[in-house]
Amino acid sequence: MPLIVLWDIDHTLIENSGVSKEIYAAAFSAVTGHAAVRPARTEGRTDRLILAEMFRDHGMDPPEWGRINQALTAAGAARETALVQRGRALPGAREALGAVAAEPGMVSSVLTGNVYANARVKLRAFGLDTLLDMECGAYGADSTDRAALVEVARDRIRKAYDLPPDTPVVLIGDTPRDVRAAQDSGAHVVAVASGIHSADELHDAGATVVLPDLVDVAALMRHLRSLASTVS
Template sequence: MKRLLLLWDIDGTLIDDGHIGEAVYPLAFERLTGRSALHRVITAGRTEPDVMDELFRRHGVSGVEPSRVAAELATQLRRRTAELRTVGRPLPGAVEALRALGAQRHVVQSVLTGNLRANALLKLRLFGLAQFLDLAVGAYGGDARERAALVQVARRRAAAAYGRAFDADGTVLIGDTPRDVQAGRTGGARVIAVASGASSAAALREAGADAVLAALRDTEAVVRAVQALAPGVRSSG
């Protein structure tokens, strides 16, 4: 029986970070440029480097080394770890869903996220979610500017790690924004959308999600949704 690669978005899907992630961008911008950020940009469903690139463009800034940007984003989030622990939380049902799907013998769980790897790992470890995920085969914001390209990144890593290919029918992405849905569809994955963030169920359906859940609270419904898109997966019990 073939394996299923299940790729989770982090912010708005597995955790609520209390808007700490959004606050990191202007802080990093100021440290990198010596200027205050006067313009705000949409962050949901985007990679961290892509958000910073737009901030730089809107302020007429160019030539900042990507390695400096990544390091500063990681530094600013790390400095707010205590605050993140206080105001952030795993979303209801996230732990239960990860545990239940981890019990499926043929499921490989990882992440597809706009977070840089360092920031993704900090959040997942802080809220006790990393233990359920094979983070070595995940795809992160530093791997590609566009989220759709991250699907292939995760597939290549998973194929190398598990010795088998993961095709469109063997890859499911779970996210909470229309951009997550579009990334999955463009990247060639099946998509389950969760209306746990700012996007409505209707907007997620319109974006092309294969299935839409109101939340992760109903563990059985989450497992059924995954199994419906990947009928070859069965319970280890």
Template sequence: MELIVLWDIDHTLIENAGLSKEIYAAAFSSLAGRGPSEPARTEGRTDRLIMRDMFLREGLLVPDWSDIEATLARAGHDRLGDLRLRGTALPGVQEVLKAADARSGWLSSVLTGNIAANAHVKLSAFGLDALLDLAVGAYGADAELRPELVAVARERIQRLRGVPADVPVVLVGDTPRDVEAALGTGSGIVAVASGVHSPAELAAAGAHEILPDLSDTRRVLGILESFAGHAKRPRTSSDRPRTR
């Protein structure tokens, strides 16, 4: 059975200990010549939207994206050591990524709002990068809206790995935006309440498979297997969310 699994990073695979907002603040300061008056608003948005919003809220012109991306990459690289000291891989993540990587016919990559350089920093800090096919992932520089990243990942996977276009896709993430991206693109969704959003919030967004975290490898794989080898059937109003 074939399956494409696309994992979110922050608060799904790792705890960044506030370093993401430090990266955004450092990039803003470098470009604006002063610090932001308030922290970046993240909540599952892409880096394109996060940085644009910071400049607009401060009443400043938004720099060219190429300048923003380069500055974000420098800020992320500079904090690799801090991330290793202050952050952590979340419970069960190493085990579940190893298990997914070992499954015949499965392709495991990322769908994240981070730019590719900072996604690699965050994953490599905890040795997770080798467990994912990062070349075919979708990143925060690829599109402004999260649902658009699903098509980006699908195209890369088909072009670079030869995976047929009809292979099911499942997103794994911790925010309502992950849920919305999945539902809006006909993808499966496994929601994890390991970030700031509660199971109730994830259910309200439309998630039907909700886990507290990824610590139970067998259960996670069992849910993923339910999506493998067939298109996900449409949900109806009679379906009830299940927290596990």
């Protein structure tokens, strides 16, 4: 059976080295005309939720999403060079993406809190964007709720690839929010302790498969193949 593989980006595939927080601060400043006093709270949130909370943390009602999205896109584009200079692809990320892309029956895409433009900036900065199908993923503009993104990506991929409705889905991510998104949407999850959350925290969140990183590509692929042989 086919398998839909959805990858988180920040701290799963890449280390952004603080550039993400700078993007949010710049977007906030562009919309409001003054600097943020309190930083963005991220940790697996979607951009819609991050910016809404950021405005509320400053005692403001969030403006309409179109203005925020435009500011985020401009801030991300302006910081691609900084990302290249300061960030990096995480160990095993390129090899893992390449292995899934080469596996017959597996469709590899993105489930991220970033808006589409910034997700592309982050993956392109390290040459990862061509290793998955970004056009049918789910992004931070799609919902404030990360679990809702699973259904968005699932529907887009099923339509794009004409997949059966019972095609299993697996999320690969580094936060308890990724784990909960999988649980709430009926997807599988592979948690990766490559961010700020320990393996124990990810297990406690409900992940049964937790990897220290993406270096052991063979082990990852064995697990993904086992999921492809089951019906979600």
